[in-house]
Amino acid sequence: MGTIESAPRGFSGVGLENPVIVQMRICVPAELTTLVADLCQQQAGTAEVALHTGASILPKGDVFVVHVARESVEELMEKLRALKIESLGSVALTAPDLVLSDRADRAEETAPGEGADTVIWDEVSRQTGEESRLSWTFLSFLVLATLLAAIGIVTDSTIAIVGAMAVGPEFGPLAALAVAVVRGNWSLGGRAALALGVGFPIAMLSTALITWLALPADLFPRDVLDRAPAAEFIYHPGPFSLIVAVLAGAAGMLSVISGRSAALIGVFISVTTVPAAGFVAVALVLGEFSKAAGSALQLLVNLGGIVAAAVAVLYFYRLVTKRLPDGVALRLRGQAIRARR
Structure with missing residues (x-):
C-alpha cells in the first residue's frame, strides 16, 4: 500500500488541530x-x-450565527449584555x-489567552x-x-465506600454555592443550600431507618463499627481531611470550568461526604454517639x-479575567x- 503524502487540493490540514470555537446564535x-454586526465583526x-x-418570528427580529474563539466569548457576551440582548x-x-x-x-491565534483557561460565567452559572x-x-x-x-x-468494604463516593451528587450544589458567593446570585445559592439542607437529612434518615430494620435480621453485629478498620478514616477528621477537601474543591471547580468530566469523577471519589453521612446514620442507630459526632464533623469539614x-478558584479567575471597562458598557x-428610538 502507498502512503498519503499530501492533503487533498483545497484542504490545508491546519484544521486537523481542531480550534476551540464556540457558535453563538444571537437573536436581536x-x-x-x-x-x-459591528460588535461581532470587530471582536478579536x-x-x-x-x-x-427577519429569520426570527418570535420575537420579531434578525438572527446572527457567529463563530468565535472560546477565549473571546465572555468579552462579547458582556458587550451583548450591555445592549440588554437577553431582554x-x-x-x-x-x-x-x-x-x-x-x-x-x-x-x-488572535484571541487573547487559552480556551481551556477561559471562564464563560453564564455557562458556569x-x-x-x-x-x-x-x-x-x-x-x-x-x-x-x-x-x-x-x-x-x-x-x-472499601470498594462499596468508594462506589458511594462516585455515586453521590453533592458536588453540584456545593459548586453552585461557590458561584453564588462570587457572583452574588443569592437565588442560586438558596436553591443549592436547600438541596443540601434537605437532601442530606433525608438520605441520613432513610439510611438510619434501613439500618434499624436490618438489626433484627442479624445482617451485621451490633459492634460492627469496632470491627471495620476500613471505615476508621470516616470518623477521625484531621488536618488531612481539610487538605483533601480543599484540593478536591479546587480540582472540582477547575473541571467544571474546563468541562473535564473525567476529572470531576476523581473529585467525587476523593472526598468523604456521603460516607460520613452514612456513618452518622449507622452510628446513631447503634448507639455509637462519639463516632457519630466525629463523622458529622468530618462531613462539615469536607x-x-x-x-x-x-470560591477561591472562582475569585482567582475573576481577578485574572479581563473585564469590559465601565465606560465601554x-x-x-x-x-x-x-x-x-
Whole structure:
C-alpha cells in the first residue's frame, strides 16, 4: 500500500488541530442589527459572522450565527449584555465537535489567552444551577449513595465506600454555592443550600431507618463499627481531611470550568461526604454517639473545605479575567438606546 503524502487540493490540514470555537446564535430586534454586526465583526477572535434577516418570528427580529474563539466569548457576551440582548432577544451558545477552517484557526491565534483557561460565567452559572436543584433525581442519587456507603461500612468494604463516593451528587450544589458567593446570585445559592439542607437529612434518615430494620435480621453485629478498620478514616477528621477537601474543591471547580468530566469523577471519589453521612446514620442507630459526632464533623469539614476552595478558584479567575471597562458598557447602552428610538 502507498502512503498519503499530501492533503487533498483545497484542504490545508491546519484544521486537523481542531480550534476551540464556540457558535453563538444571537437573536436581536432589527434596530440593533447594525450595532450587533459591528460588535461581532470587530471582536478579536471572531472567525465567521452570518446574518439571517427577519429569520426570527418570535420575537420579531434578525438572527446572527457567529463563530468565535472560546477565549473571546465572555468579552462579547458582556458587550451583548450591555445592549440588554437577553431582554430584547436571546443568546445561545453551542460548541461544534469539529471545525475545519483556516479562518477559525487564525481567529483562535488572535484571541487573547487559552480556551481551556477561559471562564464563560453564564455557562458556569447554568451548569451549576441545573445540578443544584432539589429534585427527585438528586434525592434518589443521594439516598442510594448514602445507603451504599452504609453497606460498605457494616461490611468493611472499601470498594462499596468508594462506589458511594462516585455515586453521590453533592458536588453540584456545593459548586453552585461557590458561584453564588462570587457572583452574588443569592437565588442560586438558596436553591443549592436547600438541596443540601434537605437532601442530606433525608438520605441520613432513610439510611438510619434501613439500618434499624436490618438489626433484627442479624445482617451485621451490633459492634460492627469496632470491627471495620476500613471505615476508621470516616470518623477521625484531621488536618488531612481539610487538605483533601480543599484540593478536591479546587480540582472540582477547575473541571467544571474546563468541562473535564473525567476529572470531576476523581473529585467525587476523593472526598468523604456521603460516607460520613452514612456513618452518622449507622452510628446513631447503634448507639455509637462519639463516632457519630466525629463523622458529622468530618462531613462539615469536607463540605466547608470544598466550597471555600471553589470560591477561591472562582475569585482567582475573576481577578485574572479581563473585564469590559465601565465606560465601554455605558457607551454601548447609549448607542442601543439611540438605535431603538
